[in-house]
Amino acid sequence: MAQTPSFATRESYTRTAIALHWLIALLIVCGFGLGWVMTDIPGFTPTKLRYFSWHKWIGVTVFALAVLRILWRATHTAPALPRQMPAWQRSAANLTHLLLYVLMIAIPVSGYLYSSAANVPVVYLGLIPLPRLIAPDPTLKVVLKTIHITLNYGLLALVAAHVAGALKHHWLDRDGLLSRMIPFLK
Structure with missing residues (x-):
């Protein structure tokens, strides 16, 4: 039998927060998948170059949306976590969210700097040339490429933990936590 959620304040995120969450999540999945595919294409084919451009456009968009x-988030309070949630889980959730925010900024920045170090311009949507920062x-190109790849795999691990935690709360704890970000689950 499902427990009634025991939240101290509002039970759901705002529509804006939900939209940004899912839009950024979709873009990250697409950017990661594209990065995975494009790096396995040998040589410099038109397809590979097009995928690199799309990957950069996704990165710039994720950065702006993040x-x-x-x-x-700084101007809108997040809904409270369930009162019955153990302190270690609250800490883990807060740390995971903080690291996700950091990586949503750090990954596009590292990719952008990598492109600059590699002497490859970033032209957003093929229309807006972005300035070189370095x-x-x-x-430095080799270092930034390694950083970019490493941060992406760190993001993959964090997203897996985030999703696992959300599913645990939905299916095992049945505390209504997932319905805060997916309102139709209520």
Whole structure:
């Protein structure tokens, strides 16, 4: 039998927060998948170059939406966690969310800097050339590529933990936590 959620305040995120969450999540999945595929294409084919452009456009969009999401979150209180949730789970949830926000900023920035170090311009949507923040540097290019890849795998692990936690709360704890971000589950 499902327990009644025991939230101290509002039970759901705002529509804006929900929309930003799912839009960013979709873009991250697409960007990660595209990154995975494009790096396995040998040589510099038109398809590979097109995928690299799309990957960069997704990254710039995720960065912009993440900044908007952080601003939204700073001005709108998140719903309280269930009172019965153990302190370690609250801490883990808060740390996971903080790290997700950090990575939503750090990954696009590392990719952008990697492109600059590799002397490859970023032209958003093929229309808006973005300024170089650093000069081309072959040594830094290798470092930034490694950082970008490592951060992406860290994000993959965090997203897996985030999803596992949400499903645990939905199916095992039955505390209504997942319905805060997916209102039709109520």
